[in-house]
Amino acid sequence: MNRLILIGNGFDLAHGLKTSxxxxxxxxxxxxxxxxxxxxxxxxxxxxxxxxxxxxxxxxxxxxxxxxxxxxxxxxxxxxxxxxxxxxxxxxxxxxxxxxxxxxxxxxxxxxxxxxxxxxxxxxxxxxxxxxxxxxxxxxxxxxxxxxxxxxxQPIDQPDPDLLDIFLQPLFRKDFSAAEKTGDEIQFLNSFGLSQEQGTAGYNLIANFNYTQTLEPYLEAIQKNGLKNYRINYIHGKLKSRENPLIFGFGDEYNKVYSEFEEHNENSIFEHVKSFKYFQTNNNKNLLRFVSSDLFQVVILGHSCGLSDRTMLKAIFESENCRSIKIFHHKHSEDSNDYHEKTI
Incomplete structure (x- = not known):
């Protein structure tokens, strides 16, 4: 059982960076x-x-x-x-x-x-x-x-301890209640190496939708904790990188209007469609290879799950291998958070 961690702009905002x-x-x-x-x-x-x-x-x-x-x-x-x-x-x-x-x-x-x-x-x-x-x-x-x-x-040199704990925590059986109802319970339990209540993910891929390098101190801290099976995929590019340039545009190919775009013989309409920009690197190919390779849990950390990334998120969430979606929400106040908004 693998784990896919989706990192969005809320992660940078949690570090006090004005990146909205x-x-x-x-x-x-x-x-x-x-x-x-x-x-x-x-x-x-x-x-x-x-x-x-x-x-x-x-x-x-x-x-x-x-x-x-x-x-x-x-x-x-x-x-x-x-x-x-x-x-x-x-x-x-x-x-x-x-x-x-x-x-x-x-x-x-x-x-x-x-x-x-x-x-x-x-x-x-x-x-x-x-x-x-x-x-x-x-x-x-x-x-x-x-x-x-x-x-x-405003460089980030040290990871936030509470956020680091999220990366270090094991897989919990309670987060996979839906998986047990699909008939894959035996395969699910065998994926755990410690007990029936929790276990270690075989491989952890961090899909970073941000352009910044806020995650780098976390990767270093994770490795210092003895965990080597983590990798960061800068899915939308990195700042100041020719090899991995910024991808910026719209990514909702399931919008009914988009299907009408395809009826026109006009390439300029697709100038800033993310799917075509993904061909510039192997980032998207590697992400899809991860999704199709084995069962996995999705952890959402700071990503709004908005329509601007709908094509990619749909491929992840609707994959047959996706057996759990775990949302870490933002707490606005004692009585308010964005959990419901994220589920929508």
């Missing part, structure tokens, strides 16, 4: 406003263009008085239309709106929804699809620069 898409959007917008001041109150990138009217300069410096760059952009758009020409892309507008209304944003799913708006009535708006693709490519580069800075200025 909301944090990144805040960083990006503050950078925009700072460059706006430095460049004589003119700014342009693939996502937004801002130009002052009538030398309306003093008001720009006021962004420091707002609680966030996101709030300040909202102020500029609503209150300063006579002072500034602001052209904001649908992509950035949708991301900004999600942060304001829901206090979070999934940039990859936002990209997918924007892509859908450019495919209507059986036709593909090639020009706007190309523009949108350039916008996501630009944002991916900005994200890599941001995460590199976060990792540089």
């Amino acid at each position: 898409y909301k944090d990144f959007m805040e960083f990006y917008l503050i950078k925009v406003f700072m460059m706006l001041v430095q460049n004589n109150y003119q700014y342009e990138d693939p996502l937004i263009t801002i130009a002052s009217k009538n030398n309306s300069r003093p008001i720009v410096a006021e962004y420091r008085k707002f609680e966030s760059g996101i709030a300040y952009l909202n102020y500029l758009r609503k209150e300063c239309s006579k002072l500034f020409d602001i052209k904001i892309s649908l992509f950035l507008h949708s991301s900004h709106h999600n942060v304001l209304e829901r206090n979070w944003v999934d940039i990859e799913m936002t990209y997918f929804h924007c892509l859908c708006t450019h495919i209507r009535d059986g036709k593909v708006d090639r020009d706007n699809v190309s523009i949108l693709n350039r916008q996501l490519a630009y944002l991916k580069n900005e994200l890599e620069a941001y995460l590199t800075a976060v990792e540089t200025y």
